[in-house]
Amino acid sequence: MNWTFRQAMTWMHTWLGLVLGFVLMVVFFFGSLSVFDREIDRWSIPQTRFEPQPMPSFDQVLRPLMAQIEPSAVEYAAKMPLLHDANKGPMTPRAALPIDEFWAYTTHRDPVLLVGADFSVPLPRDPAAHNHIHARATIDPRTGAFLNDDQLKVGSAFFYPLHYSLHLKWKNAGYFIVGLAAFIMLAALVSGVIIHRRLFREFFTFRPRKHLQRSTLDLHNLTGVLALPFHFFFAFTGLVIFAASIYLPLGHTVLKPLHDRHAAQESARTGLPQTRAGVNAPVASVDAMVADARRRWSDRGMPGQVGFLKIHHLGDTNSYVSIYRAGSDRVALVGEGIHFQASTGRVLHEDPPREPASAVHQFLTGLHLQHFEHWLLRWLYVAGGLLGCVCIATGFVFFVEKRKQQHARQGSAQARVVDALGVATVTGMLLATTAMLLVNRLLPADLNGAANWQIGAFWGVWLISALHAAGRNGPVALGQRSPAWAEQCQALAVVAVAAVLANGWSTGAHLWVTVPAGNWPVAGVDLSLLTTATIAWAAHHKLKRQPGMVTAHTQRTSVPTEATHA
């Protein structure tokens, strides 16, 4: 291979950027939506449209839940036969599984509380293994009432996991695809800088009045370069978040001996028991422990709320309660854990301040996961994410524009294929998103399987958009623009407005009600939908006005008719 470094970077940026760009578009877009995932949840589940609540009293509200929460039926059916040793006795029924651990989690943006329990498996095949069947539930912290399982949290349970795993759980395939895309993003950013010859001179350059290929490349460069720190840091920190568990799990594989030795030493040092003692003991007042923890944080100069609470080895003398502080005021997640002996409320261990590398690691993950309370920064993150989406989308458009004349002459379908994928990934994805929100508001609140209908609507509409894009873009094979872009923009505007109307119709929370009331989560989603509709309509209008066609005549004069427009 006889090429220069720059040529290599150009080739890599073009082809790997193109292929992984389709994945990156999804990751960046749903990542941007995930900034406001809990607000989207509230829009999609009207019963949760109330103010964020702090962690409720454990003794009054959460303790009774431990008796009511049940192991997941799906997980029980799948995992119990694998974990249980039939030779030792009959399989314990699901409702009779003993509860081993219980946790509760909230942030400053959550009206509802997420709780979970890990149930142990009696008579397991491998006693040393992690023998747990899990349960998860959402409760109203004001009353302790369980939220219906079937109510899909469109933001935090659909858009957010789509962003980091593409909902492809088999062997963590989705995580690896996203990870590869993030890594190629880093490579594309670095190679983009290397091949962009006039980076500083063209820093502020945007020439919208030139022909489409030039102005698209300008837009691609500017959205890439001007937000380069953001793009680089988000791809990088995204990889760091899953590094130890998925991408480079050293401690669970090649370095497991060292990892396990460390865990045992850690347990001995902190005094936190790793196993049950087998002797029953009640749980003392957890509220008193919470009060103690909050006082200790205050004494340390970092007063705060409880973000995460977990009881280990529930009901045993070795049981302990871990209480972590919500990191709402800094770029770090939950921290400052304090561990109490469950039966007496005595402090067993206070997590020490982090050592340098761990502190940097926590900063990097906190930067990405944004538990901090800073609405301006959240919106700036959305702006960065959308700039990233524009960078990727203009990459597709530039690829097609640069090659479609040549491919038309050669009779190649490559530009057409890329254009169809581009339409599907940009406008198709937006259509699927807005359609899902629309269906969410149209379905009756108590419908069984409502979650599946919404998920079906999302994937179904996306598939239809892709087919529409493929079917309508014959003109690209002739070197012209596909009408699918304009048509899908039009559809997007209609569906987005319909979603807003459906919200008002189904809940009475029209914009003229929510804005004066200061109900910003709901109003914010509605306003974002209307903004999307406006931009989509303007784009549709503009695309329809421009001829977008290069005839043989204009080819000879080499001045494409697209050049006339601002």
Added chain:
Amino acid sequence: MPTSPPRLSRWSWIHRIALSILGAYALTWGLCALAVVALVANGADFHEAEHGVLIAAFLVYLAVFLWSFATPRLSQVWLAVGGGAAVSMAIALFWQHQLMQ
């Protein structure tokens, strides 16, 4: 616009892409394992070492990937990346074994 690279077989491209992505990944694994073991052997806490190394890992992976992709002779890449991965991982595992005694 830079001149296009010479037309090579599709397999040659696939070979280059796969080697760059997977080979650099393998080398990263080996170097990270070695770095963590070395730090722990010098008294560092395991999780502290792991956190530090994993942050550097993706930057190392990126550099190795870019080098692998651009290097004209793939045999050179195989030697550096494949050989490096094998050697560093072997040292890491051997050293870990010593530490566990």
Added chain:
Amino acid sequence: MHEWMPWLLAPALAHAGMVWLALAMPTHWQQVRQTTTEPSDRAVLGLRSLAALALSLSLLACLWLDHPSMAVLVWVMWLSVAAVVVTFGLAWRPKMWRPWTGRFRTHAGGEQPHHPR
């Protein structure tokens, strides 16, 4: 009403810094002043110094309002937003920044008859 006003400082300063940074480049100087002459070396130095000052003050404004770890992130994001806004401004309404070139001079030889881009 007034509590959000300090929050305008950082973006305003970032925006100002980016405008001055752009004006220090011959292409954009010419766009804004509708001329073919280039800024003098002193003008470039002066504009870049103003830019550096404005961007630094923008960082200070962020630090004044927030915990440092978040202030730095806010500042970096404002720089990107400001740069994008200035880029679009130069593309569609460059003349609005004419007053920002102030008393800075062009290269020796004075101004040529204006030549719109």
